[in-house]
Amino acid sequence: MKAEPSDFQEISELLNLTSVYVDSELITPQRINQFFLKAINESDEIVGVIGGCSENDTLHITLIAVHPDYKKQGIGTKLLEEAEREYPHQHFKLTVNHSDQNINGFLERSGYEKSSHQENCTVYQKNM
Numbered sequence: 298m299k300a301e302p303s304d305f306q307e308i309s310e311l312l313n314l315t316s317v318y319v320d321s322e323l324i325t326p327q328r329i330n331q332f333f334l335k336a337i338n339e340s341d342e343i344v345g346v347i348g349g350c351s352e353n354d355t356l357h358i359t360l361i362a363v364h365p366d367y368k369k370q371g372i373g374t375k376l377l378e379e380a381e382r383e384y385p386h387q388h389f390k391l392t393v394n395h396s397d398q399n400i401n402g403f404l405e406r407s408g409y410e411k412s413s414h415q416e417n418c419t420v421y422q423k424n425m
Contacts, residue, residue: 300333
């Protein structure tokens, strides 16, 4: 489901619980209104989030995070699939830190391919 600017505080709190590094300029109420999707639990608490920005025919996913208590339950997969449905771009790109082996395997299982390497990072993409 689409995140709203009013979700800003709860998303910030979720990110503080995860090991995801996010540039603070990327998480603002205005940016949340552009492209952020959230997953909620039965108590309407945000337990996952995906966000990014669109450029031409590419959606750059800059953030994907799941609450530690909800990992390994398919939330990240559902968020990624929803992003692909909601934003029917021809290309999706993500840049991830080499040290996060969990996200690398997750992306490969989700159909993303390594497209390039940068210092300490790997770029994944998926063409729709």
